[in-house]
Amino acid sequence: MTVMEFSDWLSATSASQFIQVTTWVIPSLQTVHILTLALLFASALMVDLRVLGTGLRSESLRAVADRFIPTIWPCLVVLLITGSLLIVAEPARTLGNPAFYLKMICLAAAIIVTLWLRAFARGSRPVGGLASMLAVVSLLLWATIIVAGRYIAYIESN
Numbered sequence: 001m002t003v004m005e006f007s008d009w010l011s012a013t014s015a016s017q018f019i020q021v022t023t024w025v026i027p028s029l030q031t032v033h034i035l036t037l038a039l040l041f042a043s044a045l046m047v048d049l050r051v052l053g054t055g056l057r058s059e060s061l062r063a064v065a066d067r068f069i070p071t072i073w074p075c076l077v078v079l080l081i082t083g084s085l086l087i088v089a090e091p092a093r094t095l096g097n098p099a100f101y102l103k104m105i106c107l108a109a110a111i112i113v114t115l116w117l118r119a120f121a122r123g124s125r126p127v128g129g130l131a132s133m134l135a136v137v138s139l140l141l142w143a144t145i146i147v148a149g150r151y152i153a154y155i156e157s158n
């Protein structure tokens with residue numbers, strides 16, 4: 001089964017049909033998706049800026065990481081659920097769209113970098129070049145995910 005065949009099958013299911021004809025569902029899912037990603041990005045930003053030495057310097061890196069990183073995981077679950085429902089609603093918009101696949105690759109990388117930063121914050125090594133580099137990569141990855149998410153609407157699916 002090709003991606004397009006799967007997409008056609010998915011959009012004909014009763015779940016997809018329900019979302020398509022119930023006008024408030026898609027805007028509601030988009031609203032939750034956007035508010036949740038704002039919370040996730042704000043949390044990642046706090047940790048990254050602390051690693052870079054430009055934010056919350058009165059607190060230890062470990063305290064900042066322990067406060068903000070646990071917010072990221074439930075946000076990801078909500079984004080996964082709302083994002084998956086948006087795919088069910090309009091599969092052809094997303095499946096086969098290069099911006100969506102770029103977003104998913106960057107998301108996997110961002111999760112790994114976040115786990116790495118957490119391990120770093122919990123360890124005893126002083127903050128140095130490697131941690132700073134990870135914080136910059138983390139910011140770039142989250143920013144790319146957000147831009148790619150928005151771009152799904154503007155790039156044609158293959």
Ligand code: HEM
Pocket residue numbers: 030033034037040041076079080081082083084086087090093094107142145146147149150151152153
């Ligand atoms: C966890 C899995 C995720 C899935 C399956 C997913 C899926 C989707 C889908 C299907 C759309 C709708 C695209 C469209 O039709 O125009 C979307 C929009 C978007 N997503 Fe995600 N997403 C996920 C996570 C994330 C994360 C982690 C971020 C950012 C940190 C993010 C940022 C965005 C943005 C900015 C939009 C555009 C919203 C708009 O302007 O309407 N997504 N996502």
